Amino acid sequence: MLSVENVTKKYGSFTALEDISLTFERGVYGLLAPNGAGKTTLIKMLVTLLFPTGGVIRWDGRDILSMGGDWRGMVGYLPQQFGYYKSCSPRSFMAYMAALQCMDRKTARPRIDQLLDLVGLSDVRDRKMRAFSGGMLQRVGIAQAMLTDPAVLILDEPTAGLDPKERVRFRNLIHSLASDRIVILSTHIVSDIETIADRIVLLRDHKLYACDSPASICRQLAGKIYAVPAGTSLGPGDLPLSEYQGEAGAMVRVFSEAPPAGAAAVTPGLEDAFLYIYRDGQT
Amino acid sequence: MSGALIKWELKKLWSLPMVPIFLALCLGLDLFAAGITWYEQRDAAEAAAYIADVTGQVGRRMGPELDAALAALPERPLRDALAASVAGKKDVYEGYDAAWTGEDLIRSFGVTGPAADLIRAKFEKFQASVDALAALDVSLDMAAAYVTSELYPHLLMTLCRLVTGEGLLFAMLLALYAAGSERVSRTEQTVYATRRGRAVQKSKWAASLLSALGSYMLLCLVTVGVFACLWRLGPIWGESVSTQFYVLPFFGYFLTWRPFTLAGYLAAELALGLGLVVVFHSLAAAAGLLAGDMYRGFLALFVLMAVSVAGTSMAGNAGLWGLYLAGFFLPTMLWMDVGTWFTHGQIDTLFRDQELVVLGLWLVLAGLLFLAACRRFARKDVV
Numbered sequence: 001m002l003s004v005e006n007v008t009k010k011y012g013s014f015t016a017l018e019d020i021s022l023t024f025e026r027g028v029y030g031l032l033a034p035n036g037a038g039k040t041t042l043i044k045m046l047v048t049l050l051f052p053t054g055g056v057i058r059w060d061g062r063d064i065l066s067m068g069g070d071w072r073g074m075v076g077y078l079p080q081q082f083g084y085y086k087s088c089s090p091r092s093f094m095a096y097m098a099a100l101q102c103m104d105r106k107t108a109r110p111r112i113d114q115l116l117d118l119v120g121l122s123d124v125r126d127r128k129m130r131a132f133s134g135g136m137l138q139r140v141g142i143a144q145a146m147l148t149d150p151a152v153l154i155l156d157e158p159t160a161g162l163d164p165k166e167r168v169r170f171r172n173l174i175h176s177l178a179s180d181r182i183v184i185l186s187t188h189i190v191s192d193i194e195t196i197a198d199r200i201v202l203l204r205d206h207k208l209y210a211c212d213s214p215a216s217i218c219r220q221l222a223g224k225i226y227a228v229p230a231g232t233s234l235g236p237g238d239l240p241l242s243e244y245q246g247e248a249g250a251m252v253r254v255f256s257e258a259p260p261a262g263a264a265a266v267t268p269g270l271e272d273a274f275l276y277i278y279r280d281g282q283t
Numbered sequence: 284m285s286g287a288l289i290k291w292e293l294k295k296l297w298s299l300p301m302v303p304i305f306l307a308l309c310l311g312l313d314l315f316a317a318g319i320t321w322y323e324q325r326d327a328a329e330a331a332a333y334i335a336d337v338t339g340q341v342g343r344r345m346g347p348e349l350d351a352a353l354a355a356l357p358e359r360p361l362r363d364a365l366a367a368s369v370a371g372k373k374d375v376y377e378g379y380d381a382a383w384t385g386e387d388l389i390r391s392f393g394v395t396g397p398a399a400d401l402i403r404a405k406f407e408k409f410q411a412s413v414d415a416l417a418a419l420d421v422s423l424d425m426a427a428a429y430v431t432s433e434l435y436p437h438l439l440m441t442l443c444r445l446v447t448g449e450g451l452l453f454a455m456l457l458a459l460y461a462a463g464s465e466r467v468s469r470t471e472q473t474v475y476a477t478r479r480g481r482a483v484q485k486s487k488w489a490a491s492l493l494s495a496l497g498s499y500m501l502l503c504l505v506t507v508g509v510f511a512c513l514w515r516l517g518p519i520w521g522e523s524v525s526t527q528f529y530v531l532p533f534f535g536y537f538l539t540w541r542p543f544t545l546a547g548y549l550a551a552e553l554a555l556g557l558g559l560v561v562v563f564h565s566l567a568a569a570a571g572l573l574a575g576d577m578y579r580g581f582l583a584l585f586v587l588m589a590v591s592v593a594g595t596s597m598a599g600n601a602g603l604w605g606l607y608l609a610g611f612f613l614p615t616m617l618w619m620d621v622g623t624w625f626t627h628g629q630i631d632t633l634f635r636d637q638e639l640v641v642l643g644l645w646l647v648l649a650g651l652l653f654l655a656a657c658r659r660f661a662r663k664d665v666v
Contacts, residue, residue, distance in 0.1 A: 047476040049665040073478035083469030087298055096295075099287050100477035144473065 001025055002046075002152060002182055007055035009041050016041040019055070020208050022201060024152075028178045030193030030214075031186040032270075033203040034278050039186040040080055042203070043156050046184070047077045059152075073101060076150035080157045080186075082141035086130040090121050090140045093129065097144045108147075115143040118173070134161030142173070152182045159192050171196050190271040200270070202277060209277065218268045225272050226254045226263035234260055241275040288483065292490030296461060305456065306498050309449040313506040316445055320437050321513040328514050331430045333361040335517035338425065343522060345372040345423040368429035368528075375527045375536065376417035381410040381627070384535065392630050398604030401633050408635065409627050412540045419542055421523035426545070427516070431528035435537070435545070438510060439524070439552065440622035446502050447556035447621050454495035454560045455567035459580050461491035462571025471665055481661050488568050488653065492561065499560045503553050516545075524548040531623075539625045540635045548625070555624055558642045562614050565649035572656040575663070591615045608633060614645045 002024040009017045017038040031039045044050040045057060048065060057064045064071040084093060091112060098108035116125045119139040129137065138161050145153060155174075159167050174183060175196045187193055193200065193214075200217055202209040210217060228234070230243060230250035239255040254260060255276050296302055321328055341352035353366040385406025389399045416422070427434045462484065465471035475481050521544050529537040543551065567584055574580035595610025610616050611631045617638060620631055624638045632638075 044472075044665070047472075048480070049472055049476055051662065051664060069478045069480055069482075072476060072480055075476065077473070077476040079472035079476070081469055081472070083465075083471070083473060085295070085468055085470065096291050097473070097477065099285070099291050100474060100479045100483060102285070102478045105287075141473075148478075 001060060003058045004042070004046075005056050005058065007042075007045060007052045007057060009038075009045060009050060010053040015206055017045075017203075018207050020203075021055075022208065022211055024182045024184065026178075026180065026182060027198035028174060028183045028185060028193070028196050030197030030200045031184060031203070032188065032190065032193060032200050032274060034188055037203045038206050039188075039203060040156055043077075043154055043184065043186055046152075046154055047075055048072060069102075073148060074151045076145035076148060076153045078138075078141045078145040078155045078158050080160070082137060084129050084137060084140065087128055089124075089126045089128055090116055090143070091125040093140065094144055094147065097147055101148050103148065111147065111149075112143075115146055118146075119143045120169075135163060135166045138162055138170075139166075142170070146177070150181065152184070153177060154184045154186075156186045157188075158185060159187065159189060167192070190269075190274050194270045204277060214270050217273050218270060221255065221268035221273055221276060223265065224255055224257060225266050225268040226256055226259055227251050227266045228254055228260055228263045232260065232262060239276065239279060241272055285486065288479065288486040289489045289493070292461065292483075292487050293494065295464065296457065296490055296494055299460070301460075302457070302494070305453060306501070309453065309498075309502055310505055312449070313442070313445060313502060314509055317442060317506060317509045317513060320441070321510075324433055324437075327430045327433045330361055330364065331427045331434055331519065332515040334365055334425070334427050334430065335515055335519050337362070337365070338518045343425050343518065344420065345369045345425050349425065365428050369425055372423060372527065374417060374420055374422050376413055376422045376525075376538075379413050379417065379536075379538075381406045381413045381538075384627070385409070388630050392599075393602065394604050394630055395602065396604060398608055398630075401608070402630050405633055405635075406627065409538070409540070412635075413538055416523075416525055416538065416542060419523075421525045421542055422527040422536070424523040424526040426522040426526040426528055427519050428528060431526060432530065434514065434516075434519075435524070435529045436531065436622070438514075438545075439549065442506055442510060443549070443552050443556070444621050446499075446506050446553070447559065447618060449502055450495070450499035450556060450560045451563045451618060453498055454492075454564035455581070455584065457491040457495050457498075458488070458564045458567035459571045459577040459584075461487035462568050463575075463577030463580065466576060475665050481663075482657075484568075484572060484657055484660060488565070491568070492564050495560055495564050496557065499557060503556075507549065507553075520544065520546040534623065534626075534629065537623075538627055540627070541625070543625065552621065552624055555638060555642060556621070558646060559614060559618055562642065562645040562649045565653045566614070569649070569652040569656040572653075572660045588615045592619065611637070612641050612644070614641070614649075617641050617645075 004020055004022040007017065007020045008015065020042065031042065033039050041050060045052055048071065059067065059071060094112040095108060098112065116122050119142055121136065121139055129140065138158065142158065145155065159170055162170060174185065177183060185193055197214060199211055200214055201211045227246065228251065229248065230252050234240065234254060237257055238260055241253045241255055243250060243252050253266065253272060254263065259265065337356060341356065342349050350366065350370055353362060356362050385403050389402055394402060465474050474483060524543045524545050525537050525539055527536060531537060567580065570584045571577050571580035574583050591610065591613045592615050595607055595616050598606035598610060628637065
């Protein structure tokens with residue numbers, strides 16, 4: 001079990017995260033918040049790239065900072081900006097990562113081939129990554145994160161640069177990987193996690209806003225989301241969330257305590273919740 | 284540190300085009316420096332080759348026997364020039380007063396106060412070394428006779444300064460690049476989040492140090508090799524470096540604390556240079572880690588080095604002799620004195636083997652500084 005206990009991170013007078021307490025058990029956790037809310041800060045503390053100003057992060061009761069390499073060896077990490085060596089092939093890059101993970105060559109070699117196959121890069125495993133597309137690079141990043149078959153897999157904005165087909169493929173991959181490990185997936189794209197996350201962690205104002213199942217989060221807006229035709233005048237308490245193209249033309253999804261004139265109640269989705277929670281540009 | 288990781292880091296380092304290109308440029312410059320001097324001094328090279336050839340027949344020790352043996356050689360202009368240059372030479376170190384040399388230097392440079400006393404004391408101790416050199420009659424070594432004054436400085440000062448300078452610069456660049464390469468390739472988050480973590484910097488240090496040492500040795504080997512091919516010195520390599528023919532302007536006879544042959548002195552000089560490569564490499568690695576960026580690290584190191592050289596020089600000009608002498612305990616000033624290492628060191632050194640002491644001191648200090656930088660780096664946020 002991974003537990004974040006009263007963790008705060010400050011950069012001088014700026015507080016990036018304040019008093020965060022969370023517990024992670026097996027399953028997929030979607031870390032959902034707009035850019036700048038502190039998702040990456042939290043993730044970087046989980047992989048010991050950043051050190052908390054206050055609080056502690058524990059794995060099975062042990063401080064991860066005192067565990068050092070033992071902890072990092074249990075974690076697979078795909079950073080938000082996945083860097084790579086342009087003159088390297090995926091296979092040699094993975095071999096280098098295996099050396100950094102202290103894996104012996106005999107174990108590493110078949111594992112690398114297996115993972116490159118899993119992410120669909122077998123055909124280009126010996127080609128230099130210089131010419132790779134963003135999606136291909138991201139897949140190399142995912143493969144390297146899985147190298148040690150980690151107990152905790154942490155992916156920071158993993159779908160950036162992926163096309164819709166790759167996104168679906170990626171979601172399926174994550175879902176299959178999550179059965180026996182903790183997967184923490186940070187994103188600001190709701191659809192990435194809506195269907196695969198067991199729990200959603202929401203950060204707001206650099207604090208923990210909620211950690212709950214998607215259904216539970218959506219339930220808070222039950223009976224308060226309506227669809228109205230675009231151009232309908234709204235009341236002072238009504239909050240337009242998103243526009244979409246309905247069968248009768250352009251429609252607007254609206255948050256409202258009482259149904260606006262001509263509105264039809266709709267089932268709240270995670271995107272509605274996201275837009276409502278982070279209304280007015282809140283982070 | 285693991286051997287496998289060091290191999291990886293070596294591979295990464297040498298896959299950068301900049302690294303082999305820089306080494307090739309250094310080699311090119313060395314070949315040019317060795318070649319151009321040989322070309323400009325073809326007559327001297329021919330004379331040196333002639334002297335090397337006849338040394339086997341006439342002997343190497345100057346005196347009446349050598350004069351007679353030279354007279355018996357077939358007549359030719361090179362023989363005449365050689366005979367003229369060695370005729371009537373005496374052992375100039377017999378009765379040589381080291382204390383007088385010390386006083387002369389103190390007076391010439393205007394050294395005062397405790398610094399003057401320390402230099403005076405050093406020259407008093409140096410007398411024993413001069414006496415030992417005199418007992419060995421090294422001043423009577425023919426060496427390359429009248430060509431020595433061109434040959435020795437070219438090899439021991441110009442080429443050695445060039446090779447060691449290149450070695451140090453290359454070592455610093457390698458160390459700085461190794462320390463900051465993950466930032467440049469934006470891989471630091473991926474790399475430092477692995478089991479090895481930030482400790483990978485130690486493997487990088489080892490890989491860049493091996494590269495620096497290997498490159499330095501290659502530079503030495505090629506430069507000395509090319510020099511040896513161009514200047515066919517033969518037995519001259521075994522002649523004393525303190526022959527009376529080797530006189531430096533404002534320095535006088537090339538008197539060393541212990542006797543050296545030309546080959547021995549060159550080897551000692553290049554070996555000390557090897558030690559300096561280790562020192563500068565570790566300092567650069569520490570600077571790279573502390574600055575958190577290879578460019579900032581290079582700038583910081585460059586400024587510190589420039590300040591140390593300029594500061595020492597200004598201290599001498601301003602008559603701050605304590606500061607001036609302290610400056611020669613810095614690795615930069617040690618390098619500046621390349622070519623006169625193991626000599627009395629004029630007013631730059633205070634005791635025998637100061638070069639070795641300074642080198643040893645900085646090997647320890649640079650090592651400790653690097654370890655301290657690693658320790659700090661291990662607790663530094665990777666933003």
